[in-house]
Amino acid sequence: MKKLKFVIIGETQVGKTSLINQYLNNQFEGDYLMTIGNDKTTKEITIDEKKVTLEIWDTIGHETLRAANKIFMKNTNIALMVYDITNRDSFDNLNQFYKEFISNNTENKMIIGVTANKSDLYENAEVTKEEGEDYANKIKASFFESTATDHENVENIFNELTKAYINKFESKEKQINNNIKNKNIENKSNKLIENKENNKGFSKKTKKENKNKSDKQLNEGQAELDHDAGNYTSCTII
Ligand SMILES: Nc1nc2c(ncn2[C@@H]2O[C@H](COP(=O)(O)OP(=O)(O)O)[C@@H](O)[C@H]2O)c(=O)[nH]1
Ligand SMILES: [Mg+2]
DSSP states (O other): OEEEEEEEEOSTTSSHHHHHHHHHHSOOOTTSOOOOSSSEEEEEEEETTEEEEEEEEOOOSOSSOGGGHHHHHTTOSEEEEEEETTOHHHHHTHHHHHHHHHHHOOOOOOEEEEEEEOGGGGGGOSSOHHHHHHHHHHTTOEEEEOOTTOHHHHHHHHHHHHHHHIIIIIHHHHHHHHHHHHHHHHHHHHHHHHHHHHHHHHHHHHHHHTTTSOHHHHHHHHHHHHHHHTTOOSOOOO
16 A cells, blocks of 8 residues: 655644644644654545555654754655744744755655645734745645644645645556556567567578588577577477
8 A cells, every 4th residue: 555654844833733633533622732642643545546544744842853854854745834824923934844844855756735724713814815825836835724623624635635646646657657567568579579580580591591501500500599589489490
């Protein structure tokens, strides 16, 4: 089964853990202290009849310890960048996360999403939707609005990004692999035909020219043919 590394990045308190908690456990814990024991949790999902294991990485308390993020960010397939619409700084700092993320990530097969979280608190918004969209466009990321209070909304983001990854990379990968396979088969059969032709030509020639030649010479011809024919064994000198 395909495993995809899905990481959530953004300032502290923007709702990263809450989004994961809503997605995995179908709950929003308000102001309770939330603990998800591990840095990563896995969830199996089916997207377009394809089973995928998402390995979801949360940043727990080391958002500012940038060095620790290197391992965290490496080999990411899908990155969800989160800001809090009621916190201007969390939006303004997003690009720092992005730059760091890109520089720490050698995996070029990657899908990025930006989500404007806490959309339920729109009365207190310090960032407009347009600003969020503009930024997402600038870095070629998909844009979402989210609230960790709503399951469907959160599930949709994880599904959409996974789908985007599969559509962008998996189908292409499959196509390329198939092309390589077909090319190999084509090359092999061309080689076989070529060998057969060579052998035929050589056979006739050998037959004509070597009519009066000794057995020894014929044996040499056979050896040469065997060598040329490689795996092609149905060709013999008469
Ligand atoms: N109203 C509202 N509060 C949220 C939302 N997401 C997170 N919170 C609250 O914001 C605080 C920080 O959330 P948390 O998930 O711990 O943020 P993290 O530090 O980015 O992991 C908590 O008190 C959450 O209950 C949301 O969508 N709407
Ligand atoms: Mg957290």
